Structure formats: C-alpha cells, structure tokens
Amino acid sequence: MEQKENGRTGGKAAGRGTYSVGDERRLRILDAAVEHFAQWGFHASSLARIAKDVGITQGGLLHHFRSKEDLLVQVLERTEQQDSERFFREDFATATECYVNLLRLTEYNAARLGRTRMFNVLAAEAGDPGHPAHPYFVRRYTELVSVMSDSLQRAVDSGELRQGTDVVGVAAETAAVMDGLQLQWVLDPKGFDMPTRFHAYAERLLRSITTAGTGLPERPAAGG
C-alpha cells in the first residue's frame, strides 16, 4: 500500500478532486490489456498495440503504468478483486452451497471469453518460474485449494460428506475440472456447453461423496 502509487491511488485525485478522465482511461487500458494478454500472452503482447486500441500512444500508456509488468500485475489484481467480490465473499455453510457457487462462477466465466482465455494463457505461461505472474498463480491455487478444502472439511464434520473424504484431493480435482473445461470451452465457445459440463461433474462428485442426495438444483433451473 505504501510504495505503489501509480494510476490507481496517486496524483490527480489529490489536486483536482476529479477521477473521470484519468481513471476511466486507466480502466479502458486494463480492459484492452485483458484482450491482448488473452490473444498474445504476456511476452508477445505489445504496449503500442494495446495503447492503439485505447486511442493513445505507447508513451501515453506508460504514464498510467510504469512498465509492461506493472500493467500485468494490475490486470491480475483487478480481475482477482472482481472474482472475490462476487464469489468468495464468505465461507460456505455446506459443500452443496460451495458447488452451487462454483457453478455460478462457471456461468460468469462463460459470459466473458476474453477474460477466461487470458486466464488460460497466463496460468499456463506462469508455469515458467521466471514468468512475472508465476508467484501470483502459485499463491492463487494454494488459496483456492485451501478455501475449498476447508469448506469441504466442515461438510465432513457436519455429516454432509462421508467420513474419510480426501478433501484436499477433491478440492484440487475440482479446480482442475474448472480449468480444463475452460480450456475446451475457449477452443469452441459455441459448441461446448461449459456450465452444463460442470454441473454434470458436480452432481456426479457430490453423489459419490455425500451421505444423502446431492442437493444440487437441476441444470435448467440453475442456468442464467
């Protein structure tokens, strides 16, 4: 919070009291960057091309983001913030509730091709330990699996899930299914029904680890 004051927190707000021009510009740059990282990945994306999409020059862009890497970091911070606000506001009371929420997340992602494709590309690229997003994605999966397995463990304790359920394994598996389905969906967004596939997975999974029924709504009723 103290050493970064580029764009979002710094400068013009103090003197003028108006965010309109600068902050809207900043958001438009972030949106354009998502599309470019999705299509080109990080390394092959170009600040000049991103800037052109926004209607400014590369020099102008670098007034808002001090470097290409800074732009990437802020893109990831923003999308993560959107995710958390929407889907991880609090812990889930039951495993079923957790999966209903993940299904909603899948539907949300299925409505944003560029954003989802960007995550596919960056998560894969970040497998290189030298990639600027490597620490981010390592932490992201650690947290995701941790939050989910905690949720599942509470469901085991409450009797919703069978004793002896491998909660960490199921959490990692669920994250894997979501990512893998996204990969297939991005390759064929029209033909591949990602939310329905995830619903089928969740139902089969819950049927095999719950003590009673799945409690999952029918798929047509769950759709948006």
Next chain:
Amino acid sequence: MEQKENGRTGGKAAGRGTYSVGDERRLRILDAAVEHFAQWGFHASSLARIAKDVGITQGGLLHHFRSKEDLLVQVLERTEQQDSERFFREDFATATECYVNLLRLTEYNAARLGRTRMFNVLAAEAGDPGHPAHPYFVRRYTELVSVMSDSLQRAVDSGELRQGTDVVGVAAETAAVMDGLQLQWVLDPKGFDMPTRFHAYAERLLRSITTAGTGLPERPAAGG
C-alpha cells in the same frame, strides 16, 4: 502428403541414402523448440534463440524448417505421434483398462516437464482462432473425446458401466481433469503429485459409474 517435403521426407535421403547428420540435427531442433514454446509460447519464441541452443544460426535452422509456423506444426506432429504410439495403440476392452492407460499417460507426462508445459501453453494460446495451432487443438479434443466416449460406450454395453452413463460428458470431464492437473503440476512440480491425484479421481469416478468395483490397482502398485 504431397506438397510438404521439408526436412522429414524431402531431399537428402533420396540422393545420399544417409539420414545421420541431417535427421539428428532436425530432432535436436525439435527438442529445443519444445522447451522454447514451453517457456515463451509460440509468438514470443525466437528462431535465433532456438538455433543457438542447437549450436547453429537462425539461417541454418531455416534450412530444416521453412518457417516458424512449419516448426510448430512439426513439433506438434511429432509429439502427437509419440503419444499415439504409446497410449492409443488400440481400443480398450474395458473402461478400467482405459483409465489404467490414462494413468500411465499421466505418469509419462509427469516425467517430462518441458513437453507438458508446452502443451499447457499452446493449448491455451490456441484458443485464439487465428493461432496456427488452433485447428490442431480443436481436432485433438474432438478425437480424444470421441475415442474415450466410444470406449466408455462399449463398457456400458458390456454391463461394466451403469446404463444411462453420460459417456461424452465423462470423456470431456476426464480430459479436463488431466489438463487441469497438468496446469497445477507445472506450477509446482515438486509439491504436487499429479499421478496420485489422477488416480484418486479415476477411482472416485469409476466407483460412481461402474456396476461393480473399480478394478483399479492400488496407487503404489501402479506407480513406475
């Protein structure tokens, strides 16, 4: 088969009858390219850097592959050929046999970090319809799901799997799990035990769709 005669089929073999120098060089280039596509993706990889790894110049490399795109295509063709020879030689008699085979494939992949990371990156990048590998990956998933769901359907017919099993859904889900686990494994190859995770998934899945037991070997016995 008729208009491409670069490197693999063309030229020197006809006149000389010796493959040793040229073909070994070609294979070393392909191996180096795998590592570079893994680290940089397609667009940001550089022919000059790849050539340097092999000990030749960019001009020398382009003697073996007429373009960067040609290099990518031949890399994909080679790895796919290796895959098929190893794991899809014939159709599987039972669903269990199919999953035993996929577990072997997972173990195989877990021994090749660069190759696996390359597939993660290229599969994600190829979500862009303009990416040179887009048609390849679209076809790849179509075939994969087709082969697997055929196998599963035979298992339903034989009574191994429950009637009414959504074989296409299970096939897509299985492909998704493999890809998603690979993504997590590449981010943390030491800490994440991909084959064990896949084994746990296969066991849970088979337990929920087979009529009898899973028939899957215990994990330590299955390991290589």
Next chain:
DNA sequence: GTCTATAACCGGATAGAC
C-alpha cells in the same frame, strides 16, 4: 495527460557465399 523523438535492441525471412 498525451504527444513525438530517440535509444538500443530483437523479430522473421531471404540471398548468396562457401
């Protein structure tokens, strides 16, 4: 805040020497 200009470098592909 945005521009132009510039530094310093890297990209793929081609031509031709050997």
Next chain:
DNA sequence: GTCTATCCGGTTATAGAC
C-alpha cells in the same frame, strides 16, 4: 548444411515538448 549479411519492421523504456 551452415554461415554471414541484409531488409524491414517491431519491442520496451526514456526524454522532453506542449
């Protein structure tokens, strides 16, 4: 087969004008 030389263009980042 491999090299060097070259073409033409693209890359990030910085400097300074307005």
